[in-house]
Amino acid sequence: MLVGLGDLESGPHQGALKSIGTRVKRARQQDAGASQGFSRRIARALGAIIRVRKTIAPNEEHMLIGRHNHVRNPYLLGAHVSTAGGAHLAPERGRAIGATAIQVFTKSPHQWKDPHLKEWTSAEFRKSMQENNMRCVLGHDSYLINLASPDQVLSRRSVKALRAELARCDQLGIDRLVSHPGNYIDDQNRGLRRNATRLTRCLRESAPQIHVLLETTAGSGTALGACFEDLAELRDRVAADVRDRIGFCADTCHLFSAGYDLRNAYDKVWEDWERLIGLDGLQCLHLNDSATPFGSRRDRHALIAEGSLGPEPFQRVMCDPRFETIPKILETPKGPDNRNDIRMLRRLVRYAG
Numbered sequence: 001m002l003v004g005l006g007d008l009e010s011g012p013h014q015g016a017l018k019s020i021g022t023r024v025k026r027a028r029q030q031d032a033g034a035s036q037g038f039s040r041r042i043a044r045a046l047g048a049i050i051r052v053r054k055t056i057a058p059n060e061e062h063m064l065i066g067r068h069n070h071v072r073n074p075y076l077l078g079a080h081v082s083t084a085g086g087a088h089l090a091p092e093r094g095r096a097i098g099a100t101a102i103q104v105f106t107k108s109p110h111q112w113k114d115p116h117l118k119e120w121t122s123a124e125f126r127k128s129m130q131e132n133n134m135r136c137v138l139g140h141d142s143y144l145i146n147l148a149s150p151d152q153v154l155s156r157r158s159v160k161a162l163r164a165e166l167a168r169c170d171q172l173g174i175d176r177l178v179s180h181p182g183n184y185i186d187d188q189n190r191g192l193r194r195n196a197t198r199l200t201r202c203l204r205e206s207a208p209q210i211h212v213l214l215e216t217t218a219g220s221g222t223a224l225g226a227c228f229e230d231l232a233e234l235r236d237r238v239a240a241d242v243r244d245r246i247g248f249c250a251d252t253c254h255l256f257s258a259g260y261d262l263r264n265a266y267d268k269v270w271e272d273w274e275r276l277i278g279l280d281g282l283q284c285l286h287l288n289d290s291a292t293p294f295g296s297r298r299d300r301h302a303l304i305a306e307g308s309l310g311p312e313p314f315q316r317v318m319c320d321p322r323f324e325t326i327p328k329i330l331e332t333p334k335g336p337d338n339r340n341d342i343r344m345l346r347r348l349v350r351y352a353g
Contacts, residue, residue, distance in 0.1 A: 148182030196237035
């Protein structure tokens with residue numbers, strides 16, 4: 001990231017910046033009539049700027065990005081953000097890209113190990129949510145969890161992991177956890193039953209305010225959740241005493257890859273959702289374009305309006321009054337310094353008019 005003088009004027013490097021400015025002025029005075037000498041001195045001054053750039057800490061980079069690339073965002077709109085260094089750093093990272101809503105992993109999604117969440121981290125996370133004006137936060141559970149599996153070892157590990165995910169959400173004040181329905185491996189009907197039974201158990205043993213949002217899937221292999229009927233049946237099989245804590249997350253890339261044509265049949269897709277699931281159960285939208293063609297059954301995200309979905313479905317989502325109060329989360333490729341998140345959020349805000 002190129003850092004300009006204005007980025008540093010009020011930061012901890014202002015003393016170094018003042019020295020650089022003095023050197024530039026002196027160069028102008030001494031070489032007003034000698035452009036070659038002036039160019040050499042300017043080059044040395046720019047070299048000093050680069051050396052100062054190397055001393056900026058990562059959290060200061062986020063602050064600089066936020067201050068000079070802020071998205072004017074009155075919507076419940078944001079992105080999945082990193083919790084590297086501690087969950088308490090995530091809200092500031094959200095503000096830095098112009099988000100008002102964020103999604104986080106409460107642990108590494110590729111490891112079974114459950115970290116101990118310190119009380120200080122939880123308190124700082126809640127405090128940072130307020131300080132950075134985050135209006136909404138969602139959790140996303142581990143990619144390793146498979147409640148639909150027929151394997152008993154994997155089943156036990158998955159139940160334990162989901163219970164821990166729900167407990168961390170409670171500690172952090174997160175009331176919605178996005179979860180993939182899992183892979184049935186052997187038989188779809190038995191997979192739905194296994195998932196519902198285990199999900200019921202986990203919900204009964206967790207804080208009552210937390211909802212699990214079942215996410216639509218692209219439908220590769222034996223994945224559940226690629227059709228609306230799967231999601232509706234899974235919810236209906238969860239025990240009645242905790243069924244009201246089941247919601248849904250619709251991912252635009254997954255829908256398109258699974259055969260729901262948001263590009264050419266936008267209205268029909270949501271009419272089918274309303275008929276089979278009910279729009280009142282939709283509690284999150286993942287806004288991702290698709291890097292693969294319609295009906296590919298592959299989960300490959302692309303930047304908004306730069307994949308096979310194109311701009312129109314996202315324009316319609318952003319202007320659809322039915323989705324006004326539903327948090328919309330980017331999971332698109334981030335690029336250096338999260339620049340793509342900033343660019344995509346600006347694009348979506350423009351779509352909303």
